[in-house]
Amino acid sequence: RYGCYFFVLCPNKHLEIIMFGSWILLFIPVPSHCLPLQVEIHEDFIQSCFDRLKASYDTLCVLDGDKDSINCARQEAIRMVRVLxxxxxxxxxxxxxxHEERTILPMSRAFRGKHITLIVRFPNQGRQVDDLDIWSHTNDTIGSVRRGILNRIKANAAHxxxxxxxxxxxxxPADDRKLIGQLNLKDKTLITAKLTQVSANMPSSPDSSSDSSTGSPGNHGNHYSDGPxxxxxxxxxxxxxxxxxxxxxxLWQVADLGCNLNMPQLRDGARVLMKLMPPDNTTVENLRAVCLDHAKLGENSLSPSLDSRFFGPSPSQVLYLIEVVYALLMPASATLGEDASxxxxxxxKSGGLPLVLSMLTRNNFLPSADMETRRGAYLNALKIAKLLLTAVxxxxxxxxxxxxxxxxDGNIPVSPINQATHDQALVLQSALQNIPNPASECMLRNVAIRLAQQISDEASKYIPDICVIRxxxxxxxxxxxxxxxxVFSNNDEISKIYEKTNAAKEPDGEDEQVCCEALEVMTLCFALMPTALDTLSKExxxxxxxxxxxxxxxxKSVRQMAPG
Known part of the structure; x- marks a missing residue:
């Protein structure tokens, strides 16, 4: 409450001082009837930050390129980075x-992460319980794993x-909000579980509760204290x-400005904020509405085309939209739920696969983007392509x-399926037993198989051509x-980088991710179009x-995945 007054009474003080006053709120319990006041304080603080950002942004946009302007630009950019x-x-x-369970997830973990299978063992239990394989992922929480175990063994979570x-x-239990990825758990990690029946009336012991525990005592050690x-x-x-x-x-404008001025701190500062926010509600609803409209009406739709959104002038906006699409296709929770489906x-149906493939093939996709933006866009576009190509x-x-x-009548109907198409389908069926990897991509495969049931009658029209593979x-x-x-340079220029063995750069983690995802997509394309390999192998x-x-x-990861 003192923080409220400090903020209201000192609106013209430096941002850091105002923030200190507002920060006091974080340590003062707020009754439910005061939540509107808390929202107002947050909104005032956020707006104060954005007002300062806008003032610096406007200054940067009108500066000339002389020496004094360059120094001034650097100072304004530093101010913006501090505010961010x-x-x-x-x-x-x-x-x-x-301290409760998050259901409105930040963008950084709104999508399903890398698949992890956890092996859960129950030693010395009164009844024999087989080991459980619990599907999880790097953006899942330990609390979610606890709930998954209880659901699998049909235990009464309250007791x-x-x-x-x-x-x-x-x-x-205080770590239940931590992500699997933060704990560095590997695939097939063995977790030992111990079950204890507790009384709903049993008081919680001082050492079993934490300052975050406001729920019933029976919940201690299970998951979040009070649930969502x-x-x-x-x-x-x-x-x-x-x-x-x-x-x-x-924030898109700020990130683009950072790219244009070659100021990575400004670009990344804006993008970190985008990751901390849940996906923008208006963006999500617009994407849902446009895709629904195009899926229902096809060419008769009056909605803007998807192309117009993803081939726009703002690289940061395009990157963000691709990330939102992936989060909607493969959400962190309820990946097989109705909304995701x-x-x-x-x-x-609205042309998502041709759109994503055009991002990978057209040289007018992000023509002015820096390497980090292009790399992020490719990574997410490749993930989307892998899902949709698997479904196809x-x-x-x-x-x-x-x-x-x-x-x-027992007669095989006359169909347009010739022997070559039939044989290629058999090759594809065999290939799909192993790609994408059944161990590491089991959820993606489940999503793709379900989607395939809905689009099988028109799947052939989505099969990519050799231009996509190239x-x-x-x-x-x-x-x-x-x-x-x-990526749009000639082949010799790229190959020269490899030939300079001593000078060649080892791809960093993100480059390696892009390379491995692209190899998987290329393998899927070959499975869908096996004749392409014969053509390319002669070149x-x-x-x-x-x-x-x-x-x-x-x-090493790339060498292991590379086609031999």
């Missing part, structure tokens, strides 16, 4: 102080305490920002199989030596490409 940092810390602190042990050490609390969660500053499109729109179908593969196999089925090959080639910016450029990946690439 203060706002980032403010949102982080508010998020950390929210069952579950303790988890990793490597012999107990997992503190939408009323309070909607008052978090990041969530508030996601409800007002002006914030995300201006509807969007998966509508996005594909399963759908095509299903369509060919159905066309060859005998009718009610474009993806260039992405693999360029990112494999850490130079994704050379000198393809042979050089294979040699560069197998012999000269510094990344």
């Amino acid at each position: 940092t203060v706002l980032k810390e403010y949102i982080n602190e508010c998020d950390s102080d929210y 069952t305490k579950i303790e988890l042990f990793i490597g012999g050490e107990i997992v503190d 609390n939408p009323e309070v969660e909607s008052c978090l500053p990041g969530v508030i920002m996601s409800l007002h499109p002006r914030y995300i729109s201006f 509807d969007f998966q179908y509508n996005f594909l 593969g399963f759908g095509h196999v299903k369509a060919v199989a159905e066309a060859c089925q005998p009718n009610a 474009a993806v090959q260039k992405i693999v080639w360029a990112s494999g030596c850490g130079t994704v910016q050379l 000198k450029a393809w042979q050089t490409f294979i040699i560069d990946l197998l012999l000269h690439c510094h990344s």
Whole structure:
């Protein structure tokens, strides 16, 4: 409350001082009837930050290129970075102080992360319980894993305490909000679980509760203290920002300015804030509405085309839109839920696959973007392409199989399926048993198989041509030596980077990710169009490409995935 007064009474003080006063709020319990006041304080603070950002932004936009202007620009950019940092810390602190389960997830973990299978063992239990395989992912929480275990064994969560042990050490219930990725758990990690029946009336012991535990004692050690609390969660500053499109729109401008001025701190400062906010509500609703409209009406739709959104002038906006699409296609939770299923179908039906493939093939996609922006866009576009191409593969196999089925009279109907198409479908069916990897991409495969049931009758029209394979090959080639910016350069220029063995850069983590995703997409394309490999293998450029990946690439992961 004192923080409220400090903020209201000192609106013209320096931002850092105002923030200090507002920060006091983080340590004062706010009754539910005061939530509107808390929202007002958050909104005032956010707006104060954005007013300062806008003033500096306007100054930067009108500066000339002389020496004095360059110095002034640097000072204004530093001011903007400081404001962005203060706002980032403010949102982080508010998020950390929210001790319940998050349901409105920040953009950074709104999508399903890398798949992790956890092996859960129950030693010394009264009844024999087999080991459980729990599907999780790097953007999942330990609390979610606890709930998943209780659901699998059909335990009464209100009267069952579950303790988890990793490597012999107990997992503190206070860590339930931590992500699997933050704990560096590997695939097939063994977790030991201990179940204890507790009475609903049993008082909680001082050492079993924490300052975040306000729920029933029976919940201690299970998961979040009180479960989701939408009323309070909607008052978090990041969530508030996601409800007002002006914030995300201006952050796109700030990030683009950082790119244009070659100031990575400014670009990244704006993008970190975008990651802390949940996906912008207006952006999400617009994408859902446009895809639904195009899926229903096709060419008769009056909605703006998807192309117009993803081939726009703002690189930061385009990157953000691709990230939102992936989060809607593969959300962190309820990946197989109805909302996700509807969007998966509508996005594909509205031309989502040709759109994503055009991002990978056209040189007018992000023509002025810097390397970091292009790399991020490619990574997400490749993930989307992998999902949709897998669905097309399963759908095509299903369509060919159905066309060859005998009718009610026992006669095989006359169909347009010739022997070559039938044979290629058999090759595709065999390939899809192993790609994408059944162990690491099991959820993606489940999503793709379900989507395939809905689009099998038109799957063949989505099969890519050899131009797509050539474009993806260039992405693999360029990112494999850490130079994704050379994707539209000639083959010799890329190959020279590999030939300079001592000078060649080992791709960093993000380049390696792009390269590996592109290799998977290329493999899927070959499975869908097997004749392409015969054509490419006769070309000198393809042979050089294979040699560069197998012999000269510094990344072990890439060498292992490279086609032989």
